[in-house]
Structure formats: C-alpha cells, structure tokens
Amino acid sequence: MKTNDCGDTHCAHTHDLSLSEVSANYGKTTVLKEVNFSISCGQRMAIIGPNGAGKSTLLRLLANLKKQATGEINWQEKPLSQWSHEIAYLPQVDSHQRDFPITVREVVAMGRYPQVGFWRKFSKKDQEKVDGALHIMEIEDLADRQIDALSGGQQQRAFIARCLAQEAHVILLDEPFNGLDAESRTHLAHTLKMLADQGHLIIASHHNLETVTRLFDYALVVDGAQVAFGESKQVMQMPEVNNLFHCSHY
C-alpha cells in the first residue's frame, strides 16, 4: 500500500474493494459471471477484454448503476451500495448532453451534491473543495468557460475534478483514454498516477493492450467471466490472456 493523503483515515490496508462470485444479467441473459478479486487503495486497475466481454457492465455494477445478480461487492467489508458517496463514476467523455449551458465550475460543483443535497446553499467548505479540485487538475483558468468549449482532454480533467470535489476514494472511468490526443493522454496518465499516489483507487475499462502495463498496476481480464486478475505485467504474460486476444475480434 502506498503512502496516501486522501485527507482522512479511510485508506488503510483494510480499505479494500472486494468482489466475490459476482455475476450480472440483462433480462434472463447472464453477461458476466464468476468475478472474484480484491484490491486496495492507491492502485490503478485496468479492466480489459474483447468487445461485449462485460467491461462496462462491471463498471456499472461498481458504480451502483446496476445490481449484481449474485455475489457480493464490498467496500471496507460492507456492501458497496452503502458507500455510494465514496464512488465516483466517469462515463466516456462524450456521454454528457452536448451544448448544455454549464460552466466548468458548475460541473465540478456537481461533485458536492451528495453533501449539499437538492436545496442547501454551498458552504465555504464546499466552495473550497471545488476550488481545490480545479487547482489540482490545473483548470482554474478554465473555470468560467462552458464545458463544451473545451477539448476532450480538458473536459476529462473537469470531470476528474468533479470526482475530487466529491471526495470519492474510488474513481471509475469508462475508456478514459478514448478520443484523446497524445498530449491529453499523457496528461491523463500522469493524473491517474498522481491520484493513485494520493491513495485513490482507480479502476478503468481500457482497450489498448500495449499500454496496459505502463498505465496500470493491476489488470482484470474478462470475457463474460473473469479470465485473469493480478499485477498487470504478470497478467499480460498469461497464456490464457494471450489466447483470448489472439482468438477474438479484439
């Protein structure tokens, strides 16, 4: 476990996310089964697999957007559903409504909604959290710009700032490197490393096999069921993983 400065005592060795015999259905069809892994704060984990393997479904389970059909998902040894404020979810960068009249600051402030609720005004502490998140992501100068006036990489930074304002310990990202230019990809890689070093648990679906070991400490391979889990360098050497990607339409 790395040193962290999450800001409280949450991130300790016991601060694990663990999945046990998790499966997910859409209607009567099982799309994911037998998922078992456990991971601590301060790590970056990639979920990889062929198209339709269940990567996004697993992210949706972790984000509490979908209920698992069987098994348990625990955070700090309690059901994850009790910890929704600890989990921040970033869909793919183009999933928000286009041309929506909203500034970067307002997007980041959304992260405070679990704390302030529907009606309460933002307190000084809430404002400080928003300002702090903008500062960490180096987008203070963009704060008053409309979100759709930014590039994909800048938008991604704004959305990550929202997670920081939320004070979430687990950050889930759906294909975060998709659609970014080289410079934005490098910046995002540094950001994810920085957040992990601060004690956040980063989980991202990812499709570029060549960059898995460089960008992530751990890898979970799925193909309708769990194929492999472990340190990314070891996982990418496993024969079953190599067979999966050579034999599929990846």
Added chain:
Amino acid sequence: MFELHLFQRAFLACIIIGFTNGYTSGFVLLNRSPLKLSALSHSLLPGIVLATMLVGLTVLSAFGGAVIMAVVIGVLSLLLARHSKLSQDTTLSILYTGAFALGIMLLNRLGKADELEHWLFGNILGLTELDLWMSFGIGLLAVVMLTLFQRPVLLTLFEPNVAQTLGVPVRWIQYGSFTLLILVLVTTLQAVGCILSIGLIVTPGATVRLFTNSPRTLFLASGILGAVGAALGLCLAYYVDLPAEAGIVLTLTIFFLFAFLFKAIMSLIRKNIVA
C-alpha cells in the same frame, strides 16, 4: 377592448399560460424534447373524446381524459422503448399517430366533428373561469417544482448516469418532469390547440437560449418572454381581427426571428471589430 369581460379573461390566460409555458420551455429545450411534446400534444385528443363519451363533455372530463391519455401514451412509449430495441421517438410516433387517428374516428362517431377545430386550434376567448383557475394551479405547480428541483433536474438532463451515482433519483425526476410537461400541455391545449401549443412551449426558450448560458436565466427570462409574447399576440390579433391563437404563436415566432437576426448581426459586427 379591456372593457370586454371575455377579453380580460383571455388576457389573464395569456399571462398565466404564457409564463408557465415559457418557464417550462427552458426545460423542454435542455431536455431536447420539442418533437416528443409535439407528438404528445396530438395524443390528447382521444382522451378528451373518450371522456366525453363516458361522462359527457365538461371542462373537467375533457381535462381528465386528456391527462390520462397523455400519461398513458407517454409512459407506454417509455416502457416500449425500454423493453425493445426501438427508441422512444419511434414508439411515441407510432402511439401518437394511432391515438390521433382514434380521436378523429371517435369524434366522427359522436357526431361532433365540428368541435375538432377547437381542439386543433384552441379557443382562448372561450375559456371559462374554471379553466383559468386550473391553468393558474398547474402553472404554479410547474414553476414551483421546476424551481425547487432545479439542481437534480439539471444534473439529470446533463448526465443521467452520473446523476444516479450522485444520489439523484433519476427515474422519479424523469417521470415527474414528464408528467408535469403533460399537465402544462393540457392547459395550453385549451388555449391555443394541439397544433399551435408546441409554439408556446418551445419558442420562448429557444429565443432566450440565443442570448444566455445560464439555466436559471433561461427559465425565468423565457417565462417573461412567453407571458409578454402571448399577451401582445392577443392584442395584435384583436386589432387586426385575426384568430387570437394564431396571433399569439405568430408573435412569439416573430420574436424568435428578430432575436436570431439581432444575434447574427451582433456577431458579424463583433467579428469586424476584432478583425
């Protein structure tokens, strides 16, 4: 003209319905649902006719029938879309055209085909005191709800999945706002009819959106523009002796076209100054 009791009532209706529709148009615009609403407004007809067949034609029966049919069509289209590969646009198109055709058939069967025109084009000068109170009640409800729940509503419109992870009851917000829209639509239907109602619930928001990036301003300014445009439209129609309902919608359309032109000219001037 203000001495005329009928005109006074119509003028007040314009202010109430214009403001309610204008305020709601901010939501419609951000929800990108003008076409869905257009479909829904047509689906109200069979509800009114069925209610007439069952309990006779009264204001309340027409209102109740319209609300029930709109909710049925709206919710059914959502359910069909959720449980099939079809989009809600598709399921709504099928259901509303079917419902509209059913309405025309039922009107003919009832021998009231001559009343069709009122439902298609409205009758703002024929509104009763009860109609006015109902418009006021629904308008107040819509404005209060959209103001009170603005934070979760905007988050749901912007990114529903993220809204859900942040604790927003997305389904309730979606169904609630949909029901509210239908209620607003029904009061509008009585005033300007199902064909022109879309102009009232879309145009003010579209006009204001050209000038603002703030949802709060969008809602309020659209409400004011809706009220002013509707009242002005009524007066102009009175002076030139044209149907009031057409006058209202045409005035709002002219506002939009002027706003668009003004905006285009201003950006041209700004570009030239910068160059």
